[in-house]
Amino acid sequence: MKHGTRKIETEVIHSGYNADHHLGSLSMPIFQTSTFTFRNAEQGEMRFKGEEEGYVYSRLGNPTVRSLEEKMAIMEAGEAALAFSSGMAAVSATLISLTKANDHIICSQGIYGCTFGLLQLMEEKYNITHDFCAMETEEQLRALIRPETVCIYVETPINPTMKLVDLSLVVKVANEYGLQVVVDNTFSSPYLQQPLVLGCDIVLHSATKYICGHGDVIAGVVVGKKDFIENMAVTTQKDIGGVLAPFDAWLLLRGLKTLPVRMDRHCENAERLFQKLNMHPSVERVYYPGNVQHPDYPIMAKQMKKGGGLISFEIKGSKKDAQRVLNALDLIKIAVSLGDAETLIQHPATMTHSVIPAQERVEMGITDQLIRLSVGLEAWEDIWDDLSQALDTIL
Numbered sequence: 001m002k003h004g005t006r007k008i009e010t011e012v013i014h015s016g017y018n019a020d021h022h023l024g025s026l027s028m029p030i031f032q033t034s035t036f037t038f039r040n041a042e043q044g045e046m047r048f049k050g051e052e053e054g055y056v057y058s059r060l061g062n063p064t065v066r067s068l069e070e071k072m073a074i075m076e077a078g079e080a081a082l083a084f085s086s087g088m089a090a091v092s093a094t095l096i097s098l099t100k101a102n103d104h105i106i107c108s109q110g111i112y113g114c115t116f117g118l119l120q121l122m123e124e125k126y127n128i129t130h131d132f133c134a135m136e137t138e139e140q141l142r143a144l145i146r147p148e149t150v151c152i153y154v155e156t157p158i159n160p161t162m163k164l165v166d167l168s169l170v171v172k173v174a175n176e177y178g179l180q181v182v183v184d185n186t187f188s189s190p191y192l193q194q195p196l197v198l199g200c201d202i203v204l205h206s207a208t209k210y211i212c213g214h215g216d217v218i219a220g221v222v223v224g225k226k227d228f229i230e231n232m233a234v235t236t237q238k239d240i241g242g243v244l245a246p247f248d249a250w251l252l253l254r255g256l257k258t259l260p261v262r263m264d265r266h267c268e269n270a271e272r273l274f275q276k277l278n279m280h281p282s283v284e285r286v287y288y289p290g291n292v293q294h295p296d297y298p299i300m301a302k303q304m305k306k307g308g309g310l311i312s313f314e315i316k317g318s319k320k321d322a323q324r325v326l327n328a329l330d331l332i333k334i335a336v337s338l339g340d341a342e343t344l345i346q347h348p349a350t351m352t353h354s355v356i357p358a359q360e361r362v363e364m365g366i367t368d369q370l371i372r373l374s375v376g377l378e379a380w381e382d383i384w385d386d387l388s389q390a391l392d393t394i395l
């Protein structure tokens with residue numbers, strides 16, 4: 001079969017693995033080894049010089065991890081990928097690779113809390129500064145670009161308000177100034193959105209979420225050009241050391257095979273729940289980019305296959321009422337994280353976004369009434385039964 005002719009649903013199952021190389025094993029074996037033996041001293045020398053292909057030590061590469069990296073590169077339509085021990089290991093290795101002291105980064109408004117923490121650390125230690133930008137117009141972006149600017153860092157959809165950033169707009173401006181565009185694609189997964197196809201340079205994931213899909217691994221992945229990834233492999237990954245364990249890579253390989261099937265169901269359930277939530281008297285407002293009522297729906301239609309599995313909604317009432325809703329749930333679990341088979345619910349103002357000062361938080365649209373739902377794979381009727389009885393308690 002010619003490479004690139006198969007659909008993503010097929011690639012995610014078959015790419016990055018050849019059973020003939022592994023005694024016919026249908027599933028990729030777990031190479032649970034720290035090191036690799038050399039036949040003789042000369043082979044060791046050749047491996048270290050890079051004159052012979054092969055493995056040396058699992059921090060520098062492992063066959064199970066490599067298989068995941070090949071699959072992820074194909075999923076994101078990139079040249080190469082690198083797996084990490086967490087999403088934050090992927091984010092930090094990427095940002096450290098792209099910057100030097102005194103550089104400048106432009107970020108979308110609303111980025112993952114620990115990414116924000118990392119940016120603050122980089123500013124304190126290395127004077128690598130950052131500005132946030134709504135990125136609604138080219139002018140807003142251009143106004144922030146300085147000679148020190150090296151990259152534009154984007155999350156879309158933005159957590160937890162589900163606002164979208166138009167990636168083609170960002171790419172257009174970035175190309176004019178020779179800036180790298182980095183996209184945290186965790187919320188969409190490569191099944192729903194492929195930023196590299198839209199002209200972005202680097203895509204990264206907290207693979208802990210949809211890539212894994214089963215809530216049992218912490219992991220990260222970066223996908224991009226071969227040169228960039230190869231350089232990261234021998235610098236920020238090899239020397240900082242946030243590598244993925246072979247068993248965790250295997251769990252991700254297993255999870256990935258069902259990514260398209262899972263994403264379709266997450267989206268279908270989310271669309272159903274959006275309709276129901278919209279009509280419930282305890283609910284003030286629902287944020288879901290997959291619906292035409294969302295102001296960013298045109299952007300969604302342009303760059304995403306579907307709206308995704310996350311919904312946020314504001315209840316009528318107080319912070320106490322929001323907590324009352326969470327406490328009244330039975331099937332739906334109160335937890336941060338997302339993308340799992342189980343439907344998860346959390347209260348951003350007191351959980352994921354609690355470190356942001358109240359005033360700033362409200363300006364970002366994260367009120368005390370806002371609740372975020374990671375829609376799982378259960379029957380949507382059962383999710384709704386639980387959610388609606390909990391919402392009824394604050395009527």
Ligand SMILES: *Cc1c(COP(=O)(O)O)cnc(C)c1O
Pocket residue numbers: 086087088089112114155159184186187205206207208209218219220
């Ligand atoms: C969870 C998450 C991260 C961090 O990933 P970890 O795997 O928890 O280190 C980064 N970005 C986004 C959007 C996330 O949801």
